[in-house]
Amino acid sequence: MDRLSDSNTNPRLSAEVLERALHATDIMVVLTDPHLEDNPIIWVNDYFCQFTGYSREEVLGRNCRFLQGDDRDQPALRRLRRAIEAGESVNVQLRNYRKDGVPFDNDLYVSPVREEPGALDGPIRYFIGVQNDSTARLRAEEEVAERTREVHETAENERERFGMDLHDGLGQELAGVGLMLQSLIGHLEDEASGSTGLAARVLELVEDALGSARDMARGLNPVDASPDGRGAARRPRGERGAAGPCGRAMRGRGEAVAFEDRREARHLYRIAQEAISNAVEHAGASRVLVTLHRTGGSVHLEVRDDGVGVPEELAGEGDLVPVQDRAELARRGMGLYGMRYRADLIGASLTIRREANGGTVVRCVLPDGAAGGRAGHRTRSGERE
Numbered sequence: 438m439d440r441l442s443d444s445n446t447n448p449r450l451s452a453e454v455l456e457r458a459l460h461a462t463d464i465m466v467v468l469t470d471p472h473l474e475d476n477p478i479i480w481v482n483d484y485f486c487q488f489t490g491y492s493r494e495e496v497l498g499r500n501c502r503f504l505q506g507d508d509r510d511q512p513a514l515r516r517l518r519r520a521i522e523a524g525e526s527v528n529v530q531l532r533n534y535r536k537d538g539v540p541f542d543n544d545l546y547v548s549p550v551r552e553e554p555g556a557l558d559g560p561i562r563y564f565i566g567v568q569n570d571s572t573a574r575l576r577a578e579e580e581v582a583e584r585t586r587e588v589h590e591t592a593e594n595e596r597e598r599f600g601m602d603l604h605d606g607l608g609q610e611l612a613g614v615g616l617m618l619q620s621l622i623g624h625l626e627d628e629a630s631g632s633t634g635l636a637a638r639v640l641e642l643v644e645d646a647l648g649s650a651r652d653m654a655r656g657l658n659p660v661d662a663s664p665d666g667r668g669a670a671r672r673p674r675g676e677r678g679a680a681g682p683c684g685r686a687m688r689g690r691g692e693a694v695a696f697e698d699r700r701e702a703r704h705l706y707r708i709a710q711e712a713i714s715n716a717v718e719h720a721g722a723s724r725v726l727v728t729l730h731r732t733g734g735s736v737h738l739e740v741r742d743d744g745v746g747v748p749e750e751l752a753g754e755g756d757l758v759p760v761q762d763r764a765e766l767a768r769r770g771m772g773l774y775g776m777r778y779r780a781d782l783i784g785a786s787l788t789i790r791r792e793a794n795g796g797t798v799v800r801c802v803l804p805d806g807a808a809g810g811r812a813g814h815r816t817r818s819g820e821r822e
């Protein structure tokens with residue numbers, strides 16, 4: 438309190454002391470005179486010159502707008518103009534430029550200085566502009582926003598991967614158990630066994646579990662797995678039952694292929710697994726032929742069935758559809774998308790073809806050293822060189 442009363446009883450600070458104080462601060466200060474043509478700058482502090490790179494002579498007599506460079510279309514400028522016209526205080530964020538052309542974010546406070554000392558309204562003598570370079574602060578805020586986006590994206594990718602593993606792993610295993618159970622029920626019926634009902638009940642439970650696994654997979658990976666947008670798990674049971682394993686011939690052809698990169702082996706395995714599962718589940722095929730070989734350094738995987746053929750709109754050469762395009766993904770089915778996704782991860786090409794005489798061929802070609810050359814560089818549709 439003493440100090441406050443002291444300062445109140447002190448003689449008024451001289452204009453010179455006040456001016457020295459303003460020159461000493463590391464904030465830009467300008468005074469403009471609205472009574473002169475175009476409201477020009479009539480005073481600037483030292484830091485204004487130091488920061489912007491303009492000499493005092495270069496700025497006195499000019500309107501502040503030269504700081505905007507060619508950036509005249511900033512919405513904040515309209516607010517600033519309106520406030521000056523209305524004689525009100527305002528705070529705006531502007532993009533300004535130093536003399537050397539380097540842009541900076543200007544956190545600008547403009548207030549009217551009244552004719553009457555201490556008056557809150559009445560005639561205006563000057564405007565005072567106090568400006569602070571907020572580039573670093575805005576940069577830091579952007580950085581935080583960017584990091585937050587990255588965290589979300591990572592979590593999203595992780596969920597997507599987990600969903601795919603659920604679909605391709607547990608989902609496929611349950612589908613396999615279901616098919617074996619159907620076969621078992623067939624045998625039990627032939628033997629007129631009293632256990633047929635129990636086995637049928639177990640099959641129902643397995644199919645329910647498969648449905649749950651697929652629903653969870655879809656929840657984790659927002660891709661609707663069926664072309665009609667409803668999902669395989671919700672298809673009538675009978676349809677799946679019609680594609681029973683009895684009498685289906687499954688052949689494998691090829692050689693032992695060694696992989697230096699275990700990722701390549703894992704993804705190719707999952708691709709083959711999904712293609713075989715589709716042939717068994719959807720194609721009503723009587724034969725499925727799987728071939729794997731390495732020729733001239735590149736690995737060739739092919740899964741061929743003689744079933745009804747994949748719907749034309751799902752077939753194709755197709756690069757991986759960008760993940761953002763959910764509608765496209767929903768149309769394509771999660772299993773098929775998963776195959777493309779995995780192929781893309783290891784730098785392989787994937788073709789799903791509907792044969793003229795029926796049946797489907799899924800072909801995946803992994804070029805020599807593909808994954809190594811594409812580490813951290815996932816190509817997407819339209820981005821291939």
Ligand SMILES: Nc1ncnc2c1ncn2[C@@H]1O[C@H](COP(=O)(O)OP(=O)(O)O)[C@@H](O)[C@H]1O
Nearest residue numbers: 662669715716719720746747770771772773797
């Ligand atoms: N080998 C195939 N023969 C016939 N239809 C197929 C074959 N592979 C896939 N399809 C069709 O493509 C759809 C999408 O397959 P997919 O993405 O694997 O999803 P899901 O197997 O979960 O239904 C299947 O529902 C099916 O209609």
Ligand SMILES: [Mg+2]
Nearest residue numbers: 711715772773
């Ligand atoms: Mg499938």
